[in-house]
Structure formats: C-alpha cells, structure tokens
Amino acid sequence: MDFLEIDSVEISFKNKPILNGIYLKAEQGTVTGILGNNGCGKSTLLRIIFGELQPSFKSLRINGKRFSKPFLTSNEVKYLPQFHFIPKSMTVQNAFYHSNIDINNFYTLFPELINLKNQKFKLLSGGEKRIIETFLILKSNAKFILLDEPFSHIAPVYINRIINLIHKEKQHKAIIVTDHMHKYIIDITDTLYLLKDGWSKEIKNLSDLELYRYLNF
C-alpha cells in the first residue's frame, strides 16, 4: 500500500505564518479529508504537496522515503485546483485525449453531457467544467489525487455520482479532498483532519469539530 506523509511545513505570506504544525498522512485505499475555515491554508497545503508552491521547509515522504523534487514532475500526483484549469480554447474531446482517458467512460457516468464532446471549455457552464475536471483528475493513473473543492457549483445529483466515483477510484489511489460542503467530506472520508491556526488535528470524533469551533451542531 502506497502512502504519503507531510509534516514540518513552514510557510508564511507577508510575515503572517500560514502553516507551521502540520502532519498529514494519506494512504492508498482511503480518502483523507481536510476541513478548515476560509484562509486557514487548505489550498496552500495541497499546492505544497503538489510541488507548485515551495515553502521555507517541508518534509514530504512517499512510502517513508523523503521526496525533495517537485512532486508534479513524477506524474504520480494530480491536483484539482479550486479554479477551472483546462485551457478555455481546448475542446472537451481534446482534454480527454491529452489526459489519456477514454471519453466514453465519462459518458457512461454522465450520459446527459454527451453533447459537450466538441464544445470548447469557454462555452461550458461552471458546473459542467467542474464535473469534467474532477472526472479527469480522478480517473488519471496517478497514485495520489488532490481535490480542492470538487463539489462547488455541482448539482446534488452529480455530486452523488462523483462520490461514487471517489469510492471506486480510492481502491488503487490515495485521495486527499477538501471542500466547504463539510457534510459530503465527513461522509466520504476515512481519515479527517482539521486545519486551524497553522496546525492540523486529526478528528477522531465529530464533536471535536465543535470543540475546535469549526461547526455548531
């Protein structure tokens, strides 16, 4: 079973420390959730794991071995950022071609979207873009999947299908997911972390979320 661990992350923006006491572990076969208030550093942490953002210090380990070069060059990690990342001028079909994913798998799961095949991304709605982007990242052959707000702008009926896809894909991947729709995150995750004041805390009991003032039950 592959696993990823990150700790000792130190990063600050304009002298304001964002992350300093982080420990997070994601294992193949599990979904790891990250919850936290706006601006607590959830996306920053995912960008650091992905390798796009370099902190002053970090210790990232894959299967216990330290990994110092940007992770993204290894092709073992894929990251769904908060924003739409597929070039606007690219067609849906081309996005699947460049991602090495059979578009027919997508239409099996989302038959309502079959008419989008030849459309350019700039012409799609925010929800349609999000569904396609989330599908491409989840179905990639990477071992580690980072999902930043995969459920935003998506209708509940599609969210349920994406959740089913996450459950299916986690069998041979380690998935880290964060979203403000905490109910979905709590439902799908096997391990849950809360980010607060720069540190992370593993949540064993949901009442801890109230204790740390993330939720009011």
Add this chain to the structure above:
Amino acid sequence: MKKIRLFLKYYQSIAIIPSIATLFFSFQIKSLGISFLIAAVFSKLFILIMIWFLEWMNNRKKENLYFYFNSGITQIQLYTSTFLIDTIILFIVTFIVLWIF
C-alpha cells in the same frame, strides 16, 4: 508527441504578439542583414519575458498553467519550450522572407 502538442497549445495561447514581432524582425533582417538575427533572437526573448511578467502580474495563482502541471510539465520546461518554438518560427519565417522577397 503529446507533450510537444501541449507545448504548441501553450505557445498558441500567447502567440499574437510574438507572431507580429517575428514578421517585423524578419523584414528587418532582410534590410539590415543576417547579423541582425542574433539581436532579433534576444529581442524576442525580451518580449516573451515581458509577456510572462504581465501574465504573472494578472494571474499570480498561475491558473492557466495547472493543465500543464497536471501533465507533468514544469513552468521552466513550458517557458523554455516556448522560447525554442518561437526561435524556430523566427528562423523559418526569416528564411521564407529572404527567399521570396
């Protein structure tokens, strides 16, 4: 091959100003001589750096680059390949201009 197509896709997204510059420099080389080619290459590098600087100013989250990152291409690889593609296009267009006109 897919990576080359991705490099070309990125180049296409910023190609307007470099293409105009290519035409301008090709005709300059025609009138000033082939030695101007070196100055043209450096001028085009400067233009690309200015485009990337403006891109960075307007989009510090690098939203337009994540598709390439997810394809295993780093920012350095993307920018280096863009410069190479731009230089090759300059050479081809200059050759055509010198040959036709």
